[in-house]
Amino acid sequence: MKSGPDIAMVASLVGDPARANMLTALMNGRALTASELAQEAGITPQTASSHLAKLEAGGLIEPEKQGRHRYYRLTDDDVAGVLEGLAGLAARTGHMRVRTGPKDPALRRARICYDHLAGDLGVQMLDSLRERHLVKQKKQEIELTAEGERFLAKHLQISPDMLAHPRRPVCKACLDWSERRHHLAGTLGAAMMQRFAELKWAARDPTPGSRVVNFTRTGEKQFAALFGNGNR
Amino acid sequence: MKSGPDIAMVASLVGDPARANMLTALMNGRALTASELAQEAGITPQTASSHLAKLEAGGLIEPEKQGRHRYYRLTDDDVAGVLEGLAGLAARTGHMRVRTGPKDPALRRARICYDHLAGDLGVQMLDSLRERHLVKQKKQEIELTAEGERFLAKHLQISPDMLAHPRRPVCKACLDWSERRHHLAGTLGAAMMQRFAELKWAARDPTPGSRVVNFTRTGEKQFAALFGNGNR
DNA sequence: TTCATGCTTCGATGGTAGCCGAAGCATTGT
């Protein structure tokens, strides 16, 4: 008797308060771990696991494994758009919910992730590379373009043959824990970080065990000139 | 800990299959009675009543009383937009649902509603008047403009003083059961129907009890010339 | 290897909400 998309199926996924809280937490575009989402929703990890499995089956979120963590993000901005729409409908009948912020701003701004740059600046760099078509990203896969090679040679004196490695990719997307978006890993990510250090643009914080990366004044300027918002 | 719109509240409304079927049935912009919606959802009237009350409380639908019927429509196209979005999300994960049509085409085309014209032509007439700014409609309220008065005097020899009545409005929106959209009621609606009969444009079907209105060939032409799609 | 952490599966429980029968109001027609 009926045909057409089954909206009840997907709406009921959003209809549960716990799942709705998770989805709302993911609305900023960042990825969150299962535990974080559980906390966000105020439920135990096992319950959260069940919810996350359903959301994934419904195509609303996508998982990304990272070590023993499992990061989840909204599948795409179509999903975000629908959630936004639902929020709009809810708002006008008068039903409301903000988030709080963490700590250590320096660490969130720039830090070492193994051997490459992470944090706000790391994410910003990859964003810039991607939007200027110096790299092409499909999901997890990142590839350096011909323009990208020229750019690296010209501005950072990095040549393709410096990046070759038997068991490590040149480019790789790495999920950033503070920004919860991707930054650039792989041999290129490492080479660029190394170059930043050689050029005295940035240096790892001397405090033992610290992962903070401190940019110099000139380094900050140069970095912004190459990867700042102005170039986007 | 949380603030912002409570999307779960509204999503759960759509999340129930019965309610989702009702909402989907309303997606074509028409209004449907409670019983029809019950049938559409495959549930009894009492259950439907409960669902409709919830949808109304959630601001997704709005009722309109018409005699002993109670017509429901979607509140606005924001609601329709969100439903559309949900359908999009559902479609791409592969979950599907069409509607069937009723009977008696003559009755659906033109009929008497108390003393004024209803059916396809009735709705078409009000649409035309509204779009040419001969009347102004806000929700249920309809008002005749100065242009409208000139139009009526010129083409139908109807003057404002003919329309005055102590206990009845000049213009009124009346919900059409076949088109499920508004047609024109009130003293103006009655006067226009009367004029159509006097001009031999149309006459009530002679069959006892029939509400069908038959248009003559010339009447059809004249009507189309005044209120046809060409004027929109 | 052993331990710790993060996540998932299983099983049992409980609350919630959809559902319908019966009865009650409202409106219309005769």
Add this chain to the structure above:
DNA sequence: ACAATGCTTCGGCTACCATCGAAGCATGAA
């Protein structure tokens, strides 16, 4: 005034599903 229709309210039943404790895997660290 009476009957018929359309809708709503009430009460009780049932089924589903969110929730959590406990145990099982997987990954990474020591």
